[in-house]
Amino acid sequence: MSAGVAGDSHLEQHPERAAVAALTDSFLSGLREWIAIPSIGVDPDHHDDVRRSAEWLAGRLRRDGWPQVEVWDHGPALPAVFACWPAADPQAPTVLVYGHHDVQPVDPIERWHHPPFEPVISGDELFGRGASDDKGQVAMHLLGMRAHLAATGQNAPSVTVKLFVEGEEESGSPHLRKLLETHKKDLECDLVVFTDTALHDRETPTVNTGQRGVLAGEITFFGGTDDVHSGRAGGAIPNPATALARLIAALHDDTGRIQLAGFYDDVREPSAEEREDYAALPFDERKWLAHNAGGAQAASGEPGYTTLERIWVRPTAEVNGISGGYTGPGFKTVIPASATAKVSFRLVPDQLPEKVADQLREFVAEHTPHGVRAEVSFRGEGVPPYAISPDDPANAAVKEAVELAFGGPVRFARAGGSGPAAVLQAWLGVPLVYLGATLPDDRVHAPNERVVVPLLLKGAEAAAHLWRMLARADIAKRLTP
Amino acid sequence: MSAGVAGDSHLEQHPERAAVAALTDSFLSGLREWIAIPSIGVDPDHHDDVRRSAEWLAGRLRRDGWPQVEVWDHGPALPAVFACWPAADPQAPTVLVYGHHDVQPVDPIERWHHPPFEPVISGDELFGRGASDDKGQVAMHLLGMRAHLAATGQNAPSVTVKLFVEGEEESGSPHLRKLLETHKKDLECDLVVFTDTALHDRETPTVNTGQRGVLAGEITFFGGTDDVHSGRAGGAIPNPATALARLIAALHDDTGRIQLAGFYDDVREPSAEEREDYAALPFDERKWLAHNAGGAQAASGEPGYTTLERIWVRPTAEVNGISGGYTGPGFKTVIPASATAKVSFRLVPDQLPEKVADQLREFVAEHTPHGVRAEVSFRGEGVPPYAISPDDPANAAVKEAVELAFGGPVRFARAGGSGPAAVLQAWLGVPLVYLGATLPDDRVHAPNERVVVPLLLKGAEAAAHLWRMLARADIAKRLTP
Numbered sequence: 001m002s003a004g005v006a007g008d009s010h011l012e013q014h015p016e017r018a019a020v021a022a023l024t025d026s027f028l029s030g031l032r033e034w035i036a037i038p039s040i041g042v043d044p045d046h047h048d049d050v051r052r053s054a055e056w057l058a059g060r061l062r063r064d065g066w067p068q069v070e071v072w073d074h075g076p077a078l079p080a081v082f083a084c085w086p087a088a089d090p091q092a093p094t095v096l097v098y099g100h101h102d103v104q105p106v107d108p109i110e111r112w113h114h115p116p117f118e119p120v121i122s123g124d125e126l127f128g129r130g131a132s133d134d135k136g137q138v139a140m141h142l143l144g145m146r147a148h149l150a151a152t153g154q155n156a157p158s159v160t161v162k163l164f165v166e167g168e169e170e171s172g173s174p175h176l177r178k179l180l181e182t183h184k185k186d187l188e189c190d191l192v193v194f195t196d197t198a199l200h201d202r203e204t205p206t207v208n209t210g211q212r213g214v215l216a217g218e219i220t221f222f223g224g225t226d227d228v229h230s231g232r233a234g235g236a237i238p239n240p241a242t243a244l245a246r247l248i249a250a251l252h253d254d255t256g257r258i259q260l261a262g263f264y265d266d267v268r269e270p271s272a273e274e275r276e277d278y279a280a281l282p283f284d285e286r287k288w289l290a291h292n293a294g295g296a297q298a299a300s301g302e303p304g305y306t307t308l309e310r311i312w313v314r315p316t317a318e319v320n321g322i323s324g325g326y327t328g329p330g331f332k333t334v335i336p337a338s339a340t341a342k343v344s345f346r347l348v349p350d351q352l353p354e355k356v357a358d359q360l361r362e363f364v365a366e367h368t369p370h371g372v373r374a375e376v377s378f379r380g381e382g383v384p385p386y387a388i389s390p391d392d393p394a395n396a397a398v399k400e401a402v403e404l405a406f407g408g409p410v411r412f413a414r415a416g417g418s419g420p421a422a423v424l425q426a427w428l429g430v431p432l433v434y435l436g437a438t439l440p441d442d443r444v445h446a447p448n449e450r451v452v453v454p455l456l457l458k459g460a461e462a463a464a465h466l467w468r469m470l471a472r473a474d475i476a477k478r479l480t481p
Numbered sequence: 482m483s484a485g486v487a488g489d490s491h492l493e494q495h496p497e498r499a500a501v502a503a504l505t506d507s508f509l510s511g512l513r514e515w516i517a518i519p520s521i522g523v524d525p526d527h528h529d530d531v532r533r534s535a536e537w538l539a540g541r542l543r544r545d546g547w548p549q550v551e552v553w554d555h556g557p558a559l560p561a562v563f564a565c566w567p568a569a570d571p572q573a574p575t576v577l578v579y580g581h582h583d584v585q586p587v588d589p590i591e592r593w594h595h596p597p598f599e600p601v602i603s604g605d606e607l608f609g610r611g612a613s614d615d616k617g618q619v620a621m622h623l624l625g626m627r628a629h630l631a632a633t634g635q636n637a638p639s640v641t642v643k644l645f646v647e648g649e650e651e652s653g654s655p656h657l658r659k660l661l662e663t664h665k666k667d668l669e670c671d672l673v674v675f676t677d678t679a680l681h682d683r684e685t686p687t688v689n690t691g692q693r694g695v696l697a698g699e700i701t702f703f704g705g706t707d708d709v710h711s712g713r714a715g716g717a718i719p720n721p722a723t724a725l726a727r728l729i730a731a732l733h734d735d736t737g738r739i740q741l742a743g744f745y746d747d748v749r750e751p752s753a754e755e756r757e758d759y760a761a762l763p764f765d766e767r768k769w770l771a772h773n774a775g776g777a778q779a780a781s782g783e784p785g786y787t788t789l790e791r792i793w794v795r796p797t798a799e800v801n802g803i804s805g806g807y808t809g810p811g812f813k814t815v816i817p818a819s820a821t822a823k824v825s826f827r828l829v830p831d832q833l834p835e836k837v838a839d840q841l842r843e844f845v846a847e848h849t850p851h852g853v854r855a856e857v858s859f860r861g862e863g864v865p866p867y868a869i870s871p872d873d874p875a876n877a878a879v880k881e882a883v884e885l886a887f888g889g890p891v892r893f894a895r896a897g898g899s900g901p902a903a904v905l906q907a908w909l910g911v912p913l914v915y916l917g918a919t920l921p922d923d924r925v926h927a928p929n930e931r932v933v934v935p936l937l938l939k940g941a942e943a944a945a946h947l948w949r950m951l952a953r954a955d956i957a958k959r960l961t962p
Contacts, residue, residue: 231896233774297719
């Protein structure tokens with residue numbers, strides 16, 4: 001369990017590191033207990049487990065000394081946990097740490113090497129569902145707080161730390177806005193620290209500065225009322241599957257540029273410095289294809305952008321599923337009565353999901369041929385994109401904390417996925433920074449999810465540094481103007 | 482049961498009509514017995530019924546006096562029935578009547594108003610599976626032979642009539658070539674009369690002159706080995722579903738012209754006279770859409786051709802089914818590992834299925850993007866198209882026979898579907914003509930299949946006329962040069 005951990009000579013300069021080391025066994029035994037609770041939020045059969053998971057976390061926080069701990073279980077949301085540990089100095093800024101304790105389903109179960117809810121440590125990895133996403137990172141913050149208090153010798157943190165751990169993230173956080181509304185007062189803060197993102201790789205600590213948004217929609221083209229034998233009408237009526245294919249083909253031009261009218265109007269280009277940071281990150285395309293891209297045979301995308309830029313700072317339009325007509329074994333020469341495509345758009349600042357939804361509706365209307373009727377629907381309101389400037393003082397503090405914990409220069413990066421960060425940021429009206437210590441190849445949402453323990457320990461140390469640094473006058477002044 | 486039947490004043494001029502009228506009750510009771518046997522060839526549970534159906538037909542033929550009757554049940558084909566009634570004049574031409582006695586499955590059974598194998602007569606319609614396709618038309622030929630003998634007072638027909646009724650047409654006639662090979666000698670003839678096509682409508686008798694061919698294929702595009710979350714790789718790897726949609730979109734240009742290289746090279750345009758005949762046929766687009774085109778909302782297709790021409794004399798490329806990625810309820814923002822389309826081409830003379838298969842393979846290769854692997858497969862060898870000239874003397878005799886039986890001018894038409902006509906014609910090396918008396922809206926392959934009895938009776942009369950006319954020196958000389 002030594003990968004990348006700096007030598008003991010640093011222990012004296014960094015009392016946080018010594019504190020983390022002393023608390024590691026207790027941290028690991030707690031995390032393993034928590035992972036053993038199968039809090040699969042999307043499965044109603046496991047809703048009691050989500051409740052048990054929330055209670056476990058609340059109990060742990062109380063044992064750790066958090067003065068205010070609540071389980072919010074008043075529906076319709078699955079139980080969330082809230083805790084607050086006020087700073088000794090009432091003028092100190094307030095930080096809200098966001099995480100989630102619900103986990104993904106485990107299918108296909110037969111591909112797990114160990115039972116997903118019987119966590120196992122092997123080498124420096126801890127295996128189990130939720131080890132990385134997101135119980136490991138929430139536990140990391142509990143450890144960070146204990147290390148912060150131990151290192152500073154205080155009985156209260158340097159800044160007020162609030163913890164908000166929801167139970168519906170894997171379900172798309174359907175009641176997050178409602179929770180934020182109900183608990184507006186509780187959740188007031190000067191800064192959000194978002195825990196649900198990863199480092200670039202094991203050797204390259206990074207600080208995340210943003211996530212893409214997402215808008216998922218479904219387009220159905222209807223032709224007749226029944227599939228019709230192509231010998232009877234083939235060539236003489238519109239084929240909804242062909243029409244849908246033509247619509248999808250028209251979504252991109254030949255260079256891969258998305259053709260919704262106005263789609264790129266609000267796209268903010270990354271700064272030259274950000275692009276330099278991304279270019280400086282180690283990137284092995286072959287490994288990325290194998291481990292991060294489902295075994296894809298080649299990288300390809302919008303010209304003029306690298307693979308990382310295509311994932312992090314460029315918007316996309318992807319077909320997630322398509323169906324229509326006869327899809328069983330063998331052949332049935334019918335003209336389908338209808339065809340459906342699920343499409344999703346990853347969005348980047350400052351695109352708005354609702355605007356893209358309108359653009360798609362208009363695009364579908366323009367590409368619906370005579371004799372075909374179109375229906376378009378969306379998954380909720382979509383998730384907005386979010387990014388914080390690398391120059392933001394809170395973000396600079398995160399970078400410094402991560403550099404202290406991990407050693408070496410830390411670069412900024414982004415995440416290609418989507419999460420509730422933008423919703424939190426918009427509702428709470430404060431900056432949001434990212435502090436994550438997991439890895440892109442942790443197999444989250446897949447069999448054999450794992451977390452690399454030494455990275456979590458460094459993440460905890462970084463959190464401990466961060467609470468100390470955020471109280472520094474220069475940063476605190478910016479956070480609480 | 483009088484729709485369209487000409488008045489009794491014609492009975493004297495047409496002794497065939499009187500003979501048909503006298504035999505109608507016997508004909509109907511026999512046909513009802515036969516329909517009651519559920520000879521669903523595609524369902525192995527009904528293979529004994531296919532056998533019973535063959536035996537029923539053989540028994541009936543023997544009772545009708547056919548001197549040679551055989552059930553060919555030597556595998557691998559399901560039982561076929563062969564019968565031969567030699568002409569008194571050994572110089573007379575030999576005619577082979579083709580039909581089939583297997584029937585389609587009955588799903589969805591709940592949409593039948595009467596049990597499909599308990600035939601019911603209502604008004605002038607006989608309801609039941611196989612009433613139209615194809616037991617009704619085979620029975621029509623048995624009646625035609627009895628009427629021919631009764632009308633001519635002979636105890637042998639004017640031409641040698643052979644009957645070949647296969648048991649696998651609804652399965653795509655997989656062993657037809659084998660049967661033709663095994664029974665080459667038995668099946669030798671000067672003309673094939675194909676019974677498995679329809680009249681234009683109840684009031685408009687037509688003689689069919691051709692059927693389209695068909696080639697059905699499946700194209701699969703493979704990207705990675707697993708579906709991958711679009712937040713991880715979206716925008717940076719090829720999406721097989723998008724690539725497949727782009728291939729399908731490229732199959733037609735904006736006017737609907739098919740883009741396989743060389744696809745139209747062998748397409749024979751219909752003659753001006755044929756197009757005039759088609760244009761003269763009554764055609765109610767609204768009714769056609771509702772009853773023949775699965776309730777399609779509008780007709781559309783290749784510019785410069787009418788709907789009937791698009792179905793009869795123009796080749797098509799249709800998507801029959803498409804699937805890929807997540808197609809269940811809700812959303813899953815994945816990039817699919819693969820996507821599949823089933824496509825079929827209806828072909829017209831003189832296109833060859835094997836040539837179009839090569840054209841498609843080449844087209845797929847050209848439209849497979851970097852990072853995607855393609856697989857293409859086909860359903861067997863495809864079915865070639867077939868057409869006979871309206872000027873062919875045998876075809877002229879059919880037209881005359883149909884005009885005598887149905888009264889009024891008869892026009893030539895074609896069929897948009899595909900059948901074994903071209904295989905029979907090519908193997909036997911003789912002309913093939915069509916004699917059918919069913920209707921396009923008989924709901925063949927669908928619930929509530931029916932046949933219009935007075936039309937079958939006229940068809941039987943037309944067959945009786947035809948056997949007499951084919952013995953005429955001018956036609957016989959052309960048939961047996």
